[in-house]
Amino acid sequence: MVEQEALARAIAAGRQELEGIRADAAKRMGPKEAAIFEAQLLMLDDPVLKEGLTEAIQSGKAADEAVREVTARLTATLRNVEDQYLRERAADVEDVARRLLRHLRGMGEERHLRLPEPRIVVTYDLTPSDMAALDPKDVLGVATEVGGPTSHAAILARSLGIPAVMGAEGLLAAVGEGETMVLDGDTGMVLVNVAAEVLRDYDRRARQTRAAREDVPVQPRLRARTTDGRRVKLAANIAGPQEAKAALAVGADGVGLYRTEFLFMQGDQAPSEQVQYEAYRTVLEPMQGRPVIIRTADIGGDKKIPYLPTSVEANPFLGWRGLRVWLDQPDLFKVQLRALWRAGSHGNLLIMFPMVSVREEVRRAKALLDEARLELLAERQTVASAVKVGVMIEVPSAALIAEELAPEVDFFSIGSNDLIQYTLAVDRVNQKVAGLYQPLHPAVLRLIHATVIAAHRHGKWVGICGEMAGSIEYVPILLGLGLDELSMNPGSVPRVKHLIRNVSYSECRAAADEALKAGSAEEVRALAEAVGRKGL
Ligand code: PEP
Numbered sequence: 001m002v003e004q005e006a007l008a009r010a011i012a013a014g015r016q017e018l019e020g021i022r023a024d025a026a027k028r029m030g031p032k033e034a035a036i037f038e039a040q041l042l043m044l045d046d047p048v049l050k051e052g053l054t055e056a057i058q059s060g061k062a063a064d065e066a067v068r069e070v071t072a073r074l075t076a077t078l079r080n081v082e083d084q085y086l087r088e089r090a091a092d093v094e095d096v097a098r099r100l101l102r103h104l105r106g107m108g109e110e111r112h113l114r115l116p117e118p119r120i121v122v123t124y125d126l127t128p129s130d131m132a133a134l135d136p137k138d139v140l141g142v143a144t145e146v147g148g149p150t151s152h153a154a155i156l157a158r159s160l161g162i163p164a165v166m167g168a169e170g171l172l173a174a175v176g177e178g179e180t181m182v183l184d185g186d187t188g189m190v191l192v193n194v195a196a197e198v199l200r201d202y203d204r205r206a207r208q209t210r211a212a213r214e215d216v217p218v219q220p221r222l223r224a225r226t227t228d229g230r231r232v233k234l235a236a237n238i239a240g241p242q243e244a245k246a247a248l249a250v251g252a253d254g255v256g257l258y259r260t261e262f263l264f265m266q267g268d269q270a271p272s273e274q275v276q277y278e279a280y281r282t283v284l285e286p287m288q289g290r291p292v293i294i295r296t297a298d299i300g301g302d303k304k305i306p307y308l309p310t311s312v313e314a315n316p317f318l319g320w321r322g323l324r325v326w327l328d329q330p331d332l333f334k335v336q337l338r339a340l341w342r343a344g345s346h347g348n349l350l351i352m353f354p355m356v357s358v359r360e361e362v363r364r365a366k367a368l369l370d371e372a373r374l375e376l377l378a379e380r381q382t383v384a385s386a387v388k389v390g391v392m393i394e395v396p397s398a399a400l401i402a403e404e405l406a407p408e409v410d411f412f413s414i415g416s417n418d419l420i421q422y423t424l425a426v427d428r429v430n431q432k433v434a435g436l437y438q439p440l441h442p443a444v445l446r447l448i449h450a451t452v453i454a455a456h457r458h459g460k461w462v463g464i465c466g467e468m469a470g471s472i473e474y475v476p477i478l479l480g481l482g483l484d485e486l487s488m489n490p491g492s493v494p495r496v497k498h499l500i501r502n503v504s505y506s507e508c509r510a511a512a513d514e515a516l517k518a519g520s521a522e523e524v525r526a527l528a529e530a531v532g533r534k535g536l
């Protein structure tokens with residue numbers, strides 16, 4: 001009886017705390033975030049959980065032992081289900097359990113993390129309530145060893161505007177207290193003890209991102225149109241279904257890049273056709289007919305998948321990566337292609353293949369796409385009536401044969417992150433050569449230009465979905481090169497839109513023409529700045 005009463009008191013105290021957190025989340029973040037804690041409140045009243053706890057206590061367990069055992073069983077079950085969403089709910093159960101245990105052990109009120117100065121928080125795991133208790137003023141970023149981009153903690157981080165990288169394996173071993181680190185929430189990258197030059201570059205980008213958020217109004221209804229009438233599409237890069245909402249909130253014209261490989265990185269086996277179908281559908285439906293470009297999984301390079309057979313490669317970025325991985329395993333590839341065809345019936349789907357270097361790869365991928373469709377039709381499944389197909393231009397050879405690739409596809413999307421690395425022979429994750437990673441290098445611009453010319457000659461459109469597209473210092477030149485769509489992190493859309501609405505296309509074109517003749521990135525930067533300054 002005593003234990004039962006202690007449990008009841010802990011539940012009551014936990015409820016009171018959670019109600020406070022829910023109200024605070026509603027005020028600071030919004031109804032979606034408050035709903036996370038609403039769900040935790042419901043867990044406290046869950047009859048199955050309560051029954052389990054009562055039974056454990058009746059069998060002689062102390063209340064805290066009962067909470068630990070019953071919730072551990074529940075989280076273990078959740079962690080093993082196939083559905084990713086449910087898997088990530090295990091963190092909520094753990095959060096509730098920790099709250100109850102704190103009260104049962106008389107540890108009193110939740111203590112908020114107070115940092116002596118703004119810092120990046122590095123930790124093994126973070127529960128949703130830990131995250132909600134953080135003050136964005138103190139916390140420069142959050143990095144965790146476990147978790148994923150769709151965990152509730154990650155969703156809350158996004159709402160609070162705290163850059164976060166969740167699930168960085170090996171993090172705790174690599175980072176020491178007080179060390180300098182760079183955390184890039186856009187790419188999910190964590191760099192430790194970086195060179196001063198790299199630090200400066202990230203610092204500049206961070207300031208730009210903050211400024212973008214603070215002083216440019218989000219004008220979702222306004223279109224990105226230059227002062228002289230050139231309309232450019234602004235799309236969002238996303239890594240999971242949750243971010244589709246962020247894309248809509250900023251008024252993106254669609255999703256220009258859905259990086260599906262994160263779906264493949266979250267378990268110890270490849271996501272099934274059904275899991276993939278649901279993830280893609282969850283993005284397509286809310287976009288209400290706006291185009292959604294889903295990229296087939298770009299595995300390899302720095303994105304290793306433990307369950308896929310790989311050998312150690314001396315040069316992984318030049319090795320088994322992107323489309324190459326899947327063309328060697330067509331049956332596995334077809335799982336994704338089938339899921340895409342099925343999901344395509346719920347919206348406006350475009351499919352894109354990454355890491356194309358020769359034309360034959362495109363033809364083989366398209367043949368497999370056709371086969372997948374025929375299989376589904378033979379099974380009488382519902383599939384999209386048609387999907388548009390594009391390729392990423394991220395290898396110089398692809399840019400140089402764009403003229404020959406264009407008839408094979410409906411669109412191109414320039415992956416500048418890789419195009420820069422492969423053109424300049426600069427590993428994009430090697431800090432030692434980061435100073436040579438120059439987006440405005442004329443060689444890169446000439447390849448982009450060649451791609452645009454070839455595409456337009458064949459009546460196809462070209463977008464760019466690398467990080468360059470969301471950076472206002474590069475946008476004037478990109479516009480001038482004639483790109484039809486810029487796809488970026490949703491948070492960058494308002495600032496880029498503001499810039500576009502305040503520059504003239506003819507000036508951008510003149511600057512781009514000059515840039516194509518330039519001999520260095522510095523020369524191009526000066527040209528871009530001259531136009532960009534007027535737009536800000
Ligand atoms: C790119 O290479 O620019 C790109 C968008 O793809 P990722 O960054 O995923 O390689």
Ligand code: MG
Nearest residue numbers: 394415417418
């Ligand atoms: Mg790429």
